[in-house]
Amino acid sequence: MKFSALLLAALLFVASSVEVVASESTTSIMTELMQEKIKTRQKWRDLGVFKSKLYSRLSSFQPCKNGKSGRGKGKESFKCNKIDMTAFISHEDMGSETREGNDVWGWTSPDGREFVAVGQTDGTAFLEVRFDGYLDYLGRLPTQTEPSIWRDIKVIDGYAYIGSEAEGHGLQIFDMRKLLNIKPWWKFWAQPVVFDIKKDQTAWFSGFGSSHNIVANEDTKFIYAVGSDVCQGGLFIVDVSDPANPTSPGCASQDGYVHDAQCVIYTGPDTKYTGHEICFAYNEDTLTIMDMTDKSTNGSVISRSPYQAAYTHQGWLIDTTNQNFLLLDDELDEMRSVGEAADQHTTTYIWNITSLEAPIKTGNYKSPAIAIDHNQYVVKGLSYQANYGSGLRVVDVRSVESDPTGTYFKEVGFFDIFPEDDEQNGGLGLAEFTGTWSVYPYFKSGYIILNTIERGTFSLKLQK
DSSP states (O other): OOHHHHHHOOGGGOOOOOOOOSOOOHHHHHHHHHHHHHHHHHHHTTTTTTTTTOOOOOOOOOOOHHHHHHEGGGEEEEESEEEEEEEEEGGGGGGGOOEEEEEEEEEEETTTTTEEEEEEETTEEEEEEEETTTTEEEEEEEEEEOOOEEEEEETHHHHHHEEEEEOOEEEEEGGGGTTTTTTOOTTTTTEEEOOOTSSSSSEOOOOOOOOOEEEETTTTEEEEESSSSGGSSSEEEOOOOSSTSSSEEEEEEEOOOOOOEEEEOOOOGGGGTTOOEEEEOOBEEEEEEEEEEEEETTTTEEEEEOOOOOOOEEESSSSSTTTEEEEEESSTTTTOOOOGGGTEEEEEEEESSSSSOOEEEEEEEEEEEEEEOEEEEEEEEEEEEEGGGEEEEEEEOOOGGOTTSSSSSSEEEEEEEOGTTTGGGGGGGOHHHHHHHEEEEEOOOOOOEEEEEEEEEEEEOOOO
């Protein structure tokens, strides 16, 4: 079940080109996924949630009190629990003409300043997070070719690596240190900088065209473009040890299309692989673990673990040091009411990976809300989940070592950024492709950056 290029129709600004390299069932699943996203986006477009001037900037602290945060009622009032809002800025106020968002990542400068790269359909916007959590818009880098629903960003040593499903986009490499001397608008009415895609990039790598996600290993200085239009959509390897001169030693296509992955230097209990570069890949219908240490042979597959999958999407190690367990999210199980997600409550699958050659699914965690999961990252035992319509969900997963079934996993806070579905299903929400896209929870300040499809970017903070 492997898919080699994931491109949407021109209806949503994406060059349409789909190549299937496996079974008929994969074709139908991927076609359904794309068509559902097109249909849902258009539904909410028709309902007006993408209109110009609809969302106003917020620069004052909005505590979560009595289950609500924000201003007034309606589109600027958000359900919450133990998470405060410190700022909001719309995609339109960040210079996006399409006014639609996707991925988000961050960078902390050597002197401790915190910067954000905000993915949008027509480029990447850059923000600084101030000491009070306010977001200053500094500038943007336009898309390399054309707009696309999908843009993905990772950062290594201050360089942002940006891929997109846009045809011919390749890999943009942008030095975020360029942001250090840009003054925000409130200082003498300085204007945000629109960077030039030819003059202001450190490099542009054209070894692939479109890609679905960008995976970064900060320790090895390698980027892996996945879901691209080459390498059967597998792990396309880019050496960025010299960001100005990126090169590719090859690609790992042994298990075909990879939707997303996490690559680390292995320090876990399976001593056979100690010190190896291991990639945990989310490959549509399996958790696939790969050894990418020897790039001269394009790596090797250690194991492929299927489960009752609808669409294996993304996941993250619970502890990047002991590496005993990971969490996996499936992007279609809630929408299609499959298996353990039959009730459409967001379902996170727990895997014991103490043996890389024989992972075991040990249980699951079910959110109180109905929503499709999208991206999650784990920091100090808390999983920060960006779950489409239900927004940010923070789940305490530290009990996994004593009880890997997930029975004692507990939601410790949430911030729901899509009030439009608040009254659906008895107040539990909808399993649709709306709302939140991704989250960046790694800033030392504790500010959590949440990027959304329709609105813009939120700065949030978990209450102590």
